[in-house]
Amino acid sequence: MxxxxxxxxxxxxxxxxxxxxxxxxxxxxxxxxTQFLQASKPEVQQRLEQSxxxxxxxxxxxxxxxxxxxxxxxxxxxxxxxxxxxxxxxxRDQVHxxxxxxxxxxxxx
Numbered sequence: 001m002x003x004x005x006x007x008x009x010x011x012x013x014x015x016x017x018x019x020x021x022x023x024x025x026x027x028x029x030x031x032x033x034t035q036f037l038q039a040s041k042p043e044v045q046q047r048l049e050q051s052x053x054x055x056x057x058x059x060x061x062x063x064x065x066x067x068x069x070x071x072x073x074x075x076x077x078x079x080x081x082x083x084x085x086x087x088x089x090x091x092r093d094q095v096h097x098x099x100x101x102x103x104x105x106x107x108x109x
Contacts, residue, residue, distance in 0.1 A: 001026050001033060011036040060088060 004013035004022040011032060015022040026033050066072045
């Protein structure tokens with residue numbers, strides 16, 4: 001990927017190919033490029049993507065509830081779904097273990 005920068009050094013244009021004026025090479029996975037591309041999306045698309053992330057968590061909670069209520073068994077799910085759920089559970093457990101609360105801490109909901 002190649003970028004052009006404005007006078008403040010911020011990315012203002014991106015190209016897959018090196019072209020006149022857009023000739024600074026940048027890694028495809030560079031945080032700066034990712035942020036620029038995300039900010040360039042229409043607001044409605046950004047809201048939809050955020051909603052998708054929230055719905056994924058809702059669906060995960062629904063699946064867990066159905067399992068807890070014995071409506072379905074974990075093993076009824078396709079192997080790929082089982083692996084994804086287990087992976088997310090591991091990550092959430094790691095985050096939870098690293099998030100230490102004292103008795104004086106409060107979380108506003």
